[in-house]
Amino acid sequence: MKILFIYLLAFIGGISLAVHAGFNTQLGSIVKQPIIAVISTSIASAVFGSVFFFFFKKENMEFDLMLQVPWYLWFIGGLFSMIGISLYFYTIPKLGISKMIALGLCGQLIFSLFAGKFGWLNLPVEPITIKRFVGVVFLAISILLINSK
Numbered sequence: 001m002k003i004l005f006i007y008l009l010a011f012i013g014g015i016s017l018a019v020h021a022g023f024n025t026q027l028g029s030i031v032k033q034p035i036i037a038v039i040s041t042s043i044a045s046a047v048f049g050s051v052f053f054f055f056f057k058k059e060n061m062e063f064d065l066m067l068q069v070p071w072y073l074w075f076i077g078g079l080f081s082m083i084g085i086s087l088y089f090y091t092i093p094k095l096g097i098s099k100m101i102a103l104g105l106c107g108q109l110i111f112s113l114f115a116g117k118f119g120w121l122n123l124p125v126e127p128i129t130i131k132r133f134v135g136v137v138f139l140a141i142s143i144l145l146i147n148s149k
Contacts, residue, residue: 018101024085025092034089038082102146106139 020041028037084104092100113136116126 018097021088021092021101022097025089025097028089029093034086037089038085041085042078042082099147102143106143109136109139 024037024041025034027040028034031037088100088104095103113128113132115121115123117128119125
């Protein structure tokens, strides 16, 4: 039962990202600057994340522990977030949301397959199995179908 709840949370997370992309694409289109939408998203994320953290934290963060984190880990995620979100906001008006989300998911899945296989980004190693490979092939076929007229 617990794993079904985790699956449901992942599914809702995907919906949230698609809704996020739709709203911020509108913002980027109205102001004619997708980067402004990214900045707005980042600020709003920081505000909502801070509120969530302060209301629901279970324990205090230790300052010494924060100093042990390599400096680049505080920033590199934000860089890739800005790149990814900017590309979403730039391409959704040109491709449509379903095509962009399908292509974006394909990129995420293919990267995650290799990142898991080789343990990139200090992730747990996961072998590329026949099931996973077939899943990626079916995803690629799905993207072709979504993008066809």
